[in-house]
Amino acid sequence: MRTNNEPVHVQELISKKKQSKNLFLKFEKAIPIILFLIASVSVFTTIGIIYTLFSETIEFFKQVSVVEFFTGTVLKPLSQDPKFGVLPLIMGTLTSTVIAMLVAAPIGLMTAIYLSEFASERIRKTFKPLLEILAGIPTIVYGFFAFTFVTPLLKHVIPGLETTNILSPGIVMGIMIIPMIASLSEDAMSSVPNAMREGALALGATKLEVATRVVIPAAFSGIVASFVLAISRAIGETMIVTIASGSSKNFTFDLTQSMQTMTAYIVEVTGGDAPAGSTIYYSLYAVAMTLFVFTLLMNLFARYVARKFKEEY
Amino acid sequence: MAGAMTAIPQAEVKKRANIEVLRTLEQEKEVVFDTQNLNLWYGEKHALRDINLDIHEEEVTAIIGPSGCGKSTYLKTLNRMVELVPSVRTTGVIQYKGKSIFDKSLRVEELRTQVGMVFQKPNPFPKSIYENIAYGPKIHGIRNKMILDEIVEKSLRGAYIWDEVKDRLHDNAYGLSGGQQQRLCIARCLAIEPDVILMDEPTSALDPKSTLKVEELIRELKKDYAIVIVTHNMQQASRISDRTAFFLDGEVVEYDRTDVIFNEPTDQRTEDYINGRFG
Ligand SMILES: Nc1ncnc2c1ncn2[C@@H]1O[C@H](COP(=O)(O)OP(=O)(O)OP(=O)(O)O)[C@@H](O)[C@H]1O
Ligand SMILES: [Mg+2]
Numbered sequence: 001m002r003t004n005n006e007p008v009h010v011q012e013l014i015s016k017k018k019q020s021k022n023l024f025l026k027f028e029k030a031i032p033i034i035l036f037l038i039a040s041v042s043v044f045t046t047i048g049i050i051y052t053l054f055s056e057t058i059e060f061f062k063q064v065s066v067v068e069f070f071t072g073t074v075l076k077p078l079s080q081d082p083k084f085g086v087l088p089l090i091m092g093t094l095t096s097t098v099i100a101m102l103v104a105a106p107i108g109l110m111t112a113i114y115l116s117e118f119a120s121e122r123i124r125k126t127f128k129p130l131l132e133i134l135a136g137i138p139t140i141v142y143g144f145f146a147f148t149f150v151t152p153l154l155k156h157v158i159p160g161l162e163t164t165n166i167l168s169p170g171i172v173m174g175i176m177i178i179p180m181i182a183s184l185s186e187d188a189m190s191s192v193p194n195a196m197r198e199g200a201l202a203l204g205a206t207k208l209e210v211a212t213r214v215v216i217p218a219a220f221s222g223i224v225a226s227f228v229l230a231i232s233r234a235i236g237e238t239m240i241v242t243i244a245s246g247s248s249k250n251f252t253f254d255l256t257q258s259m260q261t262m263t264a265y266i267v268e269v270t271g272g273d274a275p276a277g278s279t280i281y282y283s284l285y286a287v288a289m290t291l292f293v294f295t296l297l298m299n300l301f302a303r304y305v306a307r308k309f310k311e312e313y
Numbered sequence: 314m315a316g317a318m319t320a321i322p323q324a325e326v327k328k329r330a331n332i333e334v335l336r337t338l339e340q341e342k343e344v345v346f347d348t349q350n351l352n353l354w355y356g357e358k359h360a361l362r363d364i365n366l367d368i369h370e371e372e373v374t375a376i377i378g379p380s381g382c383g384k385s386t387y388l389k390t391l392n393r394m395v396e397l398v399p400s401v402r403t404t405g406v407i408q409y410k411g412k413s414i415f416d417k418s419l420r421v422e423e424l425r426t427q428v429g430m431v432f433q434k435p436n437p438f439p440k441s442i443y444e445n446i447a448y449g450p451k452i453h454g455i456r457n458k459m460i461l462d463e464i465v466e467k468s469l470r471g472a473y474i475w476d477e478v479k480d481r482l483h484d485n486a487y488g489l490s491g492g493q494q495q496r497l498c499i500a501r502c503l504a505i506e507p508d509v510i511l512m513d514e515p516t517s518a519l520d521p522k523s524t525l526k527v528e529e530l531i532r533e534l535k536k537d538y539a540i541v542i543v544t545h546n547m548q549q550a551s552r553i554s555d556r557t558a559f560f561l562d563g564e565v566v567e568y569d570r571t572d573v574i575f576n577e578p579t580d581q582r583t584e585d586y587i588n589g590r591f592g
Contacts, residue, residue, distance in 0.1 A: 120399070121399075193436075195432065195434060195436035196436055196438055196439070198394065198397070198432065198436065199432065199436040199437070199438065199498070199501075200438070200448070200452075201394065201397070201425065202392060202394060202425055202429065202430035202432075202502075203425065203426070203429070203448065203449040203452065203501070203502070203505060204422045204423070204424075204425040204426030204449070204452070204453065204505065205422070205452045206422055209452050213448070213451075213452065214438055214448075217439075217440070218438070218439050
């Protein structure tokens with residue numbers, strides 16, 4: 001509080017402050033450099049990871065031929081005559097991801113449409129945080145849920161279902177990524193300007209027509225982005241499949257059987273004690289590298305799709 | 314008007330009334346929108362009070378009045394777009410061609426198909442010029458490519474923008490200038506051949522040249538459509554409209570032929586507003 005009633009001279013005050021500020025100004029100049037270094041951490045980490053993956057993968061391919069690895073349908077790392085075909089794992093990963101997306105894509109998208117286009121403000125405000133909580137449940141809980149609840153339930157419908165199978169974790173993975181698709185798609189759809197909805201409504205479009213023919217196309221790149229994130233999440237998902245799908249390295253299209261995903265294989269092998277330098281040990285890196293390339297391709301593809309169909313406004 | 318007549322002898326009044334009736338019979342265009350005692354609330358806010366207005370076929374009806382007086386609200390009531398605001402409540406009657414627009418049996422999409430709207434800010438869809446025009450016909454089930462092509466050309470010609478866009482029909486509509494976008498939105502509205510076109514300050518975002526183009530277009534369109542236009546521009550109202558309604562604080566202060574409103578308004582407030590001595 002000021003006590004005397006002298007007039008305030010702002011410029012004077014500013015120049016007084018400025019003198020004490022010199023040191024701070026120097027610091028200010030350094031800030032971009034400091035921030036750059038901090039930002040580089042993630043880039044360097046990525047480079048480091050890729051480097052390790054690469055070098056160890058090369059070691060692996062000195063022991064197992066590339067052709068055998070990528071075309072082999074048999075994976076028997078521990079047998080007397082070990083076989084290192086990665087196809088069973090790729091099959092496991094793809095199958096579980098496809099099942100998950102078949103569950104999550106329609107439900108997630110419809111939830112997003114409902115929330116963004118039909119729900120009242122109040123419903124939206126309670127529903128969205130709920131979704132986000134759902135997205136925060138640890139995956140081990142989902143895994144447990146798949147094994148102890150969904151599998152027994154499915155057995156009533158499909159009697160031949162094995163205790164560990166790929167179907168149940170696939171479905172549960174789908175449930176897990178629904179919130180991600182719903183929430184991100186909803187964000188993309190709500191950011192479509194209202195003026196566009198009004199334009200369509202004024203032409204006699206129904207709410208559903210507005211949603212499907214104006215909002216979704218306009219939000220398409222955001223929706224694709226949410227799908228990609230969800231797929232990446234499904235591909236990388238580990239715990240659910242490890243628990244509920246077992247560790248049989250089956251190469252099959254039969255969803256009722258146990259299959260192993262790339263991630264689950266990595267868990268299994270790191271969990272056992274593969275001696276460093278052994279073929280099994282290196283196979284970890286080769287599988288991890290394959291996984292990495294998968295997600296990378298996925299992302300590139302999504303970028304392409306999103307750019308190609310993006311509606312500019 | 315009744316007030317001005319009291320000084321005139323009774324016989325003269327009768328004669329004038331007869332002439333009036335005759336004039337009405339030969340000139341008065343059919344009423345498309347008949348508004349009776351319309352009241353509207355946004356929650357607690359009483360935005361429209363006892364509105365009585367007739368909108369006529371093949372005429373341009375201008376709605377003028379200071380900001381916040383309810384012009385847009387009234388316009389949006391006519392195609393029931395105002396209902397998008399959840400807190401809205403209305404009483405009273407609006408008849409569209411003799412049928413209540415609030416009737417349960419009337420689908421609101423049906424009404425909006427016949428009563429088109431052009432917004433203050435151009436709001437094309439983020440699609441190609443062609444798709445913007447074809448959107449309306451498509452949602453109403455017209456799929457035939459050749460028919461669509463024809464509709465697109467006809468509508469764009471109707472909005473006097475065909476020559477400017479005919480070589481870039483498949484470019485994104487957001488590449489057009491503001492004035493072109495607004496005429497595109499008018500064309501989009503024409504594509505479903507409505508009976509009435511509602512325009513909410515359609516030229517307020519446009520430069521003088523585009524404004525004149527849109528005004529020209531409106532004058533052209535009234536041969537086939539009833540047009541209701543909200544405008545803050547007095548010259549514009551007097552240039553293009555046949556009737557003018559002056560709104561103030563949610564009420565219609567005066568509604569008459571445009572020349573009457575602009576030359577010999579009955580209400581002092583109308584005169585003040587038109588001469589810029591007001592809000
Ligand atoms: N969605 C809404 N919720 C609550 N009140 C509203 C809403 N829209 C408009 N109003 C109020 O209703 C009154 C009339 O608004 P309206 O938009 O019809 O005015 P207007 O005459 O079109 O004004 P302008 O010339 O500025 O466009 C205003 O007092 C406004 O604050
Ligand atoms: Mg307005």
